[in-house]
Amino acid sequence: MRIGLYVSGAAHLALILWALLGGIFFTPEPAAAPIATNVSLMSSAEFAELEGRKPTAAEESPPQPSAPEASVAPPAKPKPETKPEQQPAPDVTPPEPEQPPEVEETQVAEAEVTDAPPEETTAPTPDSLSQIPDQPTEKPQPKAAEIVAPNPSPDTPPETTTSDTVTEATTAEPAPEATPEPPTEEAAPKDTGEVLLTEDNKDKKPETAAPATSPRPQKKPEKKPEEPKPAPVETAEATPEAPADEPSVNADDAVAAALGEALSGEASEEPKPGTGAADQGPPLTSGEKDALIVAVKQCWNVGSLSTDALSTIVTVSVSMGQDGKPDSGSIRMIGVEGGTDASAQQAFEAGRRAIIRCAKNGYALPPEKYEQWKEIEITFDPNKMRLR
Amino acid sequence: MRLSGGLKGMMSAALLGAVCWAAPATAEPLRITIEDGVIEPLPFAAPTFIDEGGAGDIARAMTDVIAADLQGTGLFAQIPAGAFISQVTSFDAPVSYADWKAINAQALIVGAVSNSGGRINVKFNLHDVFSDTTLGDGLQFGGGEGDWRRIAHKVADQIYSRITGEGPYFDSRVVFVSESGPKDARQKQLAIMDYDGANVQYLTDASAIVLAPRFSAAGDRILYTSFETGFPRIKLMDLATLQSRAIADLQGNMTFAPRFSPDGDTVVFSLENGGNTDLYAMSLSSGQTTQLTNAPSIETAPSFSPDGSQIAFESDRSGNQQIYIMPVSGGEPVRVSSGEGRYSTPVWSPRGDLVAFTKQNGGRFHIGVMRTDGSEERLLTASYLDEGPTWAPNGRVIMFTRESPGAAGSAQLYSVDISGRALRQVPTVGAASDPAWSPLLP
Numbered sequence: 001m002r003i004g005l006y007v008s009g010a011a012h013l014a015l016i017l018w019a020l021l022g023g024i025f026f027t028p029e030p031a032a033a034p035i036a037t038n039v040s041l042m043s044s045a046e047f048a049e050l051e052g053r054k055p056t057a058a059e060e061s062p063p064q065p066s067a068p069e070a071s072v073a074p075p076a077k078p079k080p081e082t083k084p085e086q087q088p089a090p091d092v093t094p095p096e097p098e099q100p101p102e103v104e105e106t107q108v109a110e111a112e113v114t115d116a117p118p119e120e121t122t123a124p125t126p127d128s129l130s131q132i133p134d135q136p137t138e139k140p141q142p143k144a145a146e147i148v149a150p151n152p153s154p155d156t157p158p159e160t161t162t163s164d165t166v167t168e169a170t171t172a173e174p175a176p177e178a179t180p181e182p183p184t185e186e187a188a189p190k191d192t193g194e195v196l197l198t199e200d201n202k203d204k205k206p207e208t209a210a211p212a213t214s215p216r217p218q219k220k221p222e223k224k225p226e227e228p229k230p231a232p233v234e235t236a237e238a239t240p241e242a243p244a245d246e247p248s249v250n251a252d253d254a255v256a257a258a259l260g261e262a263l264s265g266e267a268s269e270e271p272k273p274g275t276g277a278a279d280q281g282p283p284l285t286s287g288e289k290d291a292l293i294v295a296v297k298q299c300w301n302v303g304s305l306s307t308d309a310l311s312t313i314v315t316v317s318v319s320m321g322q323d324g325k326p327d328s329g330s331i332r333m334i335g336v337e338g339g340t341d342a343s344a345q346q347a348f349e350a351g352r353r354a355i356i357r358c359a360k361n362g363y364a365l366p367p368e369k370y371e372q373w374k375e376i377e378i379t380f381d382p383n384k385m386r387l388r
Numbered sequence: 389m390r391l392s393g394g395l396k397g398m399m400s401a402a403l404l405g406a407v408c409w410a411a412p413a414t415a416e417p418l419r420i421t422i423e424d425g426v427i428e429p430l431p432f433a434a435p436t437f438i439d440e441g442g443a444g445d446i447a448r449a450m451t452d453v454i455a456a457d458l459q460g461t462g463l464f465a466q467i468p469a470g471a472f473i474s475q476v477t478s479f480d481a482p483v484s485y486a487d488w489k490a491i492n493a494q495a496l497i498v499g500a501v502s503n504s505g506g507r508i509n510v511k512f513n514l515h516d517v518f519s520d521t522t523l524g525d526g527l528q529f530g531g532g533e534g535d536w537r538r539i540a541h542k543v544a545d546q547i548y549s550r551i552t553g554e555g556p557y558f559d560s561r562v563v564f565v566s567e568s569g570p571k572d573a574r575q576k577q578l579a580i581m582d583y584d585g586a587n588v589q590y591l592t593d594a595s596a597i598v599l600a601p602r603f604s605a606a607g608d609r610i611l612y613t614s615f616e617t618g619f620p621r622i623k624l625m626d627l628a629t630l631q632s633r634a635i636a637d638l639q640g641n642m643t644f645a646p647r648f649s650p651d652g653d654t655v656v657f658s659l660e661n662g663g664n665t666d667l668y669a670m671s672l673s674s675g676q677t678t679q680l681t682n683a684p685s686i687e688t689a690p691s692f693s694p695d696g697s698q699i700a701f702e703s704d705r706s707g708n709q710q711i712y713i714m715p716v717s718g719g720e721p722v723r724v725s726s727g728e729g730r731y732s733t734p735v736w737s738p739r740g741d742l743v744a745f746t747k748q749n750g751g752r753f754h755i756g757v758m759r760t761d762g763s764e765e766r767l768l769t770a771s772y773l774d775e776g777p778t779w780a781p782n783g784r785v786i787m788f789t790r791e792s793p794g795a796a797g798s799a800q801l802y803s804v805d806i807s808g809r810a811l812r813q814v815p816t817v818g819a820a821s822d823p824a825w826s827p828l829l830p
Contacts, residue, residue, distance in 0.1 A: 129404075302426075303429055304464065353494060382425070
């Protein structure tokens with residue numbers, strides 16, 4: 001009887017030793033493969049036995065493959081990526097010294113130019129007044145934020161500080177319209193400079209107040225939409241009258257007349273149906289219009305205009321590119337009110353300079369509404385400026 | 389061939405469809421109105437005119453005069469040469485507009501000067517930088533070497549007129565009273581100079597006090613008031629010969645405040661007779677004198693309208709000095725000044741649209757302008773003592789006398805734009821008063 005025990009004990013011992021020490025000699029290859037196969041076999045066997053239990057096992061198994069995906073492989077990659085980035089970085093620095101010599105060469109060619117650039121920075125100060133509209137929209141905001149932040153944090157209790165911050169916040173909020181801020185800065189010093197000469201002019205400073213925007217809405221409804229209306233009426237009346245008055249109409253005339261009617265009919269229907277407007281996008285908001293007005297007016301310099309030109313209202317049309325820049329060659333005068341031909345020309349040239357000067361970086365117009373501002377008509381009315 | 393209305397309608401409908409298919413709907417232009425702008429000097433660049441032979445110093449000097457003329461108007465601001473990105477090396481070389489736009493030069497003046505045997509030739513182009521083109525055609529002027537300043541003024545006049553639309557005025561002269569000595573024993577003599585204070589010449593010596601010189605419309609003669617005999621008397625001087633003679637010697641009465649008519653044949657003036665002062669007119673050709681006013685009040689400082697049909701003058705008939713206008717042919721004067729204070733020395737603008745005047749109110753003096761109907765009065769200056777305005781030939785600028793207070797105070801000449809801007813002192817040697825602006829020189 002005990003022989004069986006010894007045999008079984010020896011067998012078990014051999015099995016244990018095999019399990020413990022056998023891997024030393026044979027482990028690597030069989031160990032990895034069987035483990036993978038075992039996993040697959042386990043899921044299929046359990047799937048055959050119990051249908052309800054397998055999802056839990058299945059859920060546990062997917063995370064393992066998913067884990068290696070997120071397993072830090074990406075994090076490990078960025079590390080090597082950063083390393084190569086650092087390596088090219090030193091490569092970048094050498095090219096920099098290479099560029100300066102190139103610039104120096106150009107500067108050497110024009111020795112005087114090297115002195116000019118630093119002075120340009122001083123000269124642009126007047127320029128910056130005109131260029132401010134585009135860039136300053138961002139500058140005022142960070143400035144306001146920097147000022148507001150330190151103020152409230154130390155002085156949370158006092159209300160007076162909040163009042164200060166409120167005033168600053170109001171100036172900062174119109175950031176989209178913050179472009180007017182630079183002009184006001186321009187107008188103020190310029191007006192004061194101009195008014196210095198006459199003591200009475202000191203009282204006229206309030207004229208620079210902002211209510212200039214109020215009259216603009218009045219010109220939105222042009223009379224042109226009314227013109228197309230009579231057009232279809234004429235066509236309706238023309239058909240009965242045409243045979244009565246002039247029955248002898250040749251084919252060419254008829255085609256021309258029909259084409260005219262068709263074109264007029266098209267023109268009359270354009271403003272009415274919503275399809276065209278839908279293709280052209282919604283009309284510009286008053287804020288978008290005001291932003292354009294502000295951008296143009298700060299380059300509209302009437303300081304060198306004659307007294308006659310200051311009494312001349314000119315309307316200028318300009319075709320715009322999708323980048324918000326005007327086509328300089330398209331700028332033309334389409335209307336004049338008051339003044340002589342010479343004064344109208346002076347007024348037109350001042351308007352043209354304004355349109356071009358302030359469009360160095362393109363006007364801030366919504367690209368999705370390009371069809372609405374592809375063509376712009378600007379009326380320059382200097383009457384208010386004349387009285388300053 | 390006749391087409392029925394139905395067929396015509398069908399054709400129009402078909403064409404309408406075709407057009408609608410072919411041409412997408414176009415939006416109406418965006419319309420905006422600009423009513424506010426900026427009032428600032430127009431930046432311009434004036435590189436030193438190129439020396440095209442024998443004109444090195446003159447080229448530089450002419451460039452300086454042109455730039456000074458423009459900048460002195462207050463309507464232009466010169467960009468210093470140090471800010472230039474590119475240089476002009478040849479008159480005919482293409483202009484790199486981008487370089488001038490970068491420094492915000494809105495106008496660029498490119499010129500060249502040559503000096504051949506004492507004769508100067510100047511040519512220039514005015515560029516509208518932001519339009520990438522020239523403003524008008526190029527011009528050139530020629531003259532003697534000694535006239536280089538006048539030539540420079542003419543170039544500046546052309547530039548000024550092309551940009552502003554105003555008439556020229558730099559090439560003009562000013563006759564004035566040069567003063568010397570202490571305030572209580574002032575010596576006065578007539579002098580004439582360029583409008584900018586250069587080229588001063590004295591017309592009389594300091595032996596007799598002289599006052600209120602006035603140019604003829606042609607600029608060849610001047611009227612003035614002299615105290616040679618101890619009391620005021622009108623004299624007429626020919627500027628070509630500097631010979632002068634007394635006129636309007638009417639029975640030994642005091643005559644003063646003379647002024648030419650636009651045609652130069654008539655002189656209006658004030659005559660004091662028995663304590664009363666009235667206006668008179670005298671024809672220089674016939675010597676005939678006509679009394680224009682007859683009132684117990686003081687009427688003086690007459691000034692013709694440019695068309696010669698009316699006369700503006702000052703009178704205290706209402707109790708204090710005010711400005712009146714009356715027809716030359718006679719008639720009841722109409723008072724045009726209506727504000728507080730006293731109004732005097734009215735001078736009609738060469739354009740005929742404005743009257744310049746001296747106003748005294750609240751212990752201060754002003755130079756102002758108003759419409760000929762008295763409306764739109766604007767005071768351009770304010771100081772201890774401003775008086776005696778005179779118009780530039782283009783009617784845009786006014787020169788006047790400003791006297792500083794105190795025993796050490798003296799009179800100086802100032803000019804101001806009718807917008808009230810560009811107030812500046814006119815450089816003179818010593819004290820100066822009573823300026824009279826000449827017409828534009830030929």
